[in-house]
Amino acid sequence: MNGASSRVDATSPKATAVPTTQPDSGAPVASRGVPWRWMLAGFTVLIAAVLAGLALGPAGISPAAIGSDLLGRLPWLGLGTSMSQLDATVVWELRAPRVALGALVGAILAVAGGSYQAVFRNPLADPYLLGVAAGAGLGATAAIAYIGASTQWLPIAAFGGAVVAVIAAYALGRSVAGGRNTTSLILAGVAVAAFLSAVQTFVLQQNSESVRPVYAWLLGRLSTSGWSDVTLIAPYVIGSLIVLLAHRKVLDVLRVGDDEATSLGVSVTRVRLIVVAVATLGTAAAVSVSGLIGFVGVVIPHVVRLMAGANYRLVLPLSMLVGASFLCLADVLARTVLSPAELPIGVVTACVGAPFLAVVLRRVRGGDT
Amino acid sequence: MIDIAAAAVDLGGVRVVDDVDLHVPVGTWTMLIGPNGAGKTTLLRAVAGLVDHAGTVRVDGVDLAALGARARARLLALVPQDPLLPPEMTVSEYTLLGRTAHLGFLGRTGARDAEVVRESLVRLGLLGLADRALGSMSGGERQRAVLARALAQQAPVLLLDEPTTSLDVGRQQDVLDLVATLQTERGLTVLGAMHDLTLAGQYADRLALIDGGRVIAHGRPDQVLLEPLIAHHYRARVRVENVDGAPVVLPARAASPR
Numbered sequence: 049m050n051g052a053s054s055r056v057d058a059t060s061p062k063a064t065a066v067p068t069t070q071p072d073s074g075a076p077v078a079s080r081g082v083p084w085r086w087m088l089a090g091f092t093v094l095i096a097a098v099l100a101g102l103a104l105g106p107a108g109i110s111p112a113a114i115g116s117d118l119l120g121r122l123p124w125l126g127l128g129t130s131m132s133q134l135d136a137t138v139v140w141e142l143r144a145p146r147v148a149l150g151a152l153v154g155a156i157l158a159v160a161g162g163s164y165q166a167v168f169r170n171p172l173a174d175p176y177l178l179g180v181a182a183g184a185g186l187g188a189t190a191a192i193a194y195i196g197a198s199t200q201w202l203p204i205a206a207f208g209g210a211v212v213a214v215i216a217a218y219a220l221g222r223s224v225a226g227g228r229n230t231t232s233l234i235l236a237g238v239a240v241a242a243f244l245s246a247v248q249t250f251v252l253q254q255n256s257e258s259v260r261p262v263y264a265w266l267l268g269r270l271s272t273s274g275w276s277d278v279t280l281i282a283p284y285v286i287g288s289l290i291v292l293l294a295h296r297k298v299l300d301v302l303r304v305g306d307d308e309a310t311s312l313g314v315s316v317t318r319v320r321l322i323v324v325a326v327a328t329l330g331t332a333a334a335v336s337v338s339g340l341i342g343f344v345g346v347v348i349p350h351v352v353r354l355m356a357g358a359n360y361r362l363v364l365p366l367s368m369l370v371g372a373s374f375l376c377l378a379d380v381l382a383r384t385v386l387s388p389a390e391l392p393i394g395v396v397t398a399c400v401g402a403p404f405l406a407v408v409l410r411r412v413r414g415g416d417t
Numbered sequence: 418m419i420d421i422a423a424a425a426v427d428l429g430g431v432r433v434v435d436d437v438d439l440h441v442p443v444g445t446w447t448m449l450i451g452p453n454g455a456g457k458t459t460l461l462r463a464v465a466g467l468v469d470h471a472g473t474v475r476v477d478g479v480d481l482a483a484l485g486a487r488a489r490a491r492l493l494a495l496v497p498q499d500p501l502l503p504p505e506m507t508v509s510e511y512t513l514l515g516r517t518a519h520l521g522f523l524g525r526t527g528a529r530d531a532e533v534v535r536e537s538l539v540r541l542g543l544l545g546l547a548d549r550a551l552g553s554m555s556g557g558e559r560q561r562a563v564l565a566r567a568l569a570q571q572a573p574v575l576l577l578d579e580p581t582t583s584l585d586v587g588r589q590q591d592v593l594d595l596v597a598t599l600q601t602e603r604g605l606t607v608l609g610a611m612h613d614l615t616l617a618g619q620y621a622d623r624l625a626l627i628d629g630g631r632v633i634a635h636g637r638p639d640q641v642l643l644e645p646l647i648a649h650h651y652r653a654r655v656r657v658e659n660v661d662g663a664p665v666v667l668p669a670r671a672a673s674p675r
Binding site: 301303304307309312316 | 462486489493495501503505
């Protein structure tokens with residue numbers, strides 16, 4: 049948010065002198081590939097989270113039954129299914145879309161947050177900071193309060209509001225510093241977000257009756273989703289994920305600063321524009337359906353970084369897996385803790401995520417000393 | 418090799434580099450000297466394409482303004498004055514950043530890249546430290562890591578902006594010796610900026626004294642390191658002695674009445 053934190057990478061600890069002469073030991077130069085054991089662990093956690101999301105709920109259905117039913121649905125195996133029609137409907141028409149939506153939303157929020165942190169070299173950056181949340185919130189609120197739009201238009205209004213907000217923030221930030229100064233871009237985002245939030249509060253207050261459906265959306269929810277929600281956002285989210293992951297190595301170059309990255313051959317302004325645009329688009333698509341699920345974009349990349357190191361070529365793919373798993377599990381909690389009532393998932397992500405970050409922070413920082 | 422013609426840079430409405438013409442022949446080393454705020458760093462940054470400038474900069478006859486960042490990075494490697502070193506990044510990862518402009522589609526690292534990184538680490542005696550984090554290294558080691566990164570760029574031109582600040586005199590000599598060796602071994606053309614006039618004179622083939630954004634004097638060290646010139650432009654009291662054929666610039670304290 050300020051000059052100091054935007055150069056967080058520069059804060060190198062006071063070096064301790066060590067002997068400079070080292071024999072040519074022939075030590076292998078570390079390969080630049082993704083460390084596969086981390087990715088394997090990430091996939092394992094994701095599969096476990098998906099199974100938990102399918103199996104857990106008010107109606108108890110065992111993972112084994114789900115597994116055999118899944119195999120039974122594969123046409124070329126010719127196995128029958130032992131699952132009752134009702135259970136199958138619960139699993140495949142109610143829970144499976146929620147799990148898929150949770151995985152998509154968690155993945156893009158985490159990857160977009162990590163990408164924002166890289167291009168702004170600021171550990172607190174994520175799309176919400178440039179106005180995605182405030183713009184989506186105002187778009188949704190205004191559409192329902194003034195145009196009288198039905199709730200099915202809410203995602204489109206939210207998406208439009210989010211995109212407009214970030215374009216405004218980007219234009220404002222660029223007009224100040226020509227796109228070279230990331231701090232002014234973030235400040236512009238903070239200004240736009242604060243303004244839009246204030247307008248949204250005003251609209252909510254003036255129309256407290258008609259905007260009731262917006263409240264649930266503002267707190268985040270995966271609850272009303274069917275497969276149509278999933279197929280609506282999947283192309284945007286998956287496309288964004290592919291583009292952002294393809295940039296993961298360039299993001300590592302940006303860690304040495306704009307000037308040096310330029311002298312190393314990176315078109316910094318262009319990379320920043322592409323990454324911000326794509327991350328914003330993916331996030332806007334996600335929140336348009338899921339509502340304003342906070343905390344994931346900032347916390348998941350940090351947890352990943354604390355556990356697996358700061359290289360974006362690992363942080364981004366691992367954040368995708370951990371973010372997807374995290375939101376699946378948060379949704380399980382959201383619909384089981386007060387069953388049959390549901391908690392807003394935004395409440396769960398913050399209540400579970402904040403202590404989790406604190407634990408990881410303490411463990412890793414404690415291990416350093 | 419490097420041809421700077423009528424270069425001018427305005428920063429915040431102030432002309433920092435003013436109509437500079439400078440020619441650096443291939444395989445030679447030119448050091449820019451001059452007082453603080455003379456425009457040395459800005460001139461280097463203009464050559465590196467990091468600030469907008471008037472006039473032309475050509476390398477090997479190619480106008481740099483026509484090149485994108487990637488093509489430029491294959492011609493020029495920059496060692497910045499105050500490099501930003503991510504503390505958790507390892508030396509080999511950092512050196513690999515030098516290959517950015519050579520990597521294939523989506524940043525694929527080829528066998529050639531790994532080989533060049535290894536060569537650069539060997540050349541700078543860093544192979545044993547390849548997996549060390551930058552944050553745990555001494556100032557001299559870090560400066561060698563920055564040089565390794567620049568070397569991995571395999572660019573024919575090396576730009577050095579104050580490469581020896583914050584190093585002790587022995588490490589300063591280490592770094593400059595390394596640059597001198599690389600210059601001969603690989604035929605590098607070197608353009609640098611430096612405050613230590615004696616060291617600059619000992620290592621560079623030519624010096625260019627810059628003040629107020631203009632080139633005041635340009636030539637062999639013994640032609641530029643002259644008492645009246647230094648005294649005037651640095652507003653300093655100095656004596657220049659000839660030691661073993663090379664000029665040594667000594668600061669002198671004003672005589673104080675006792």
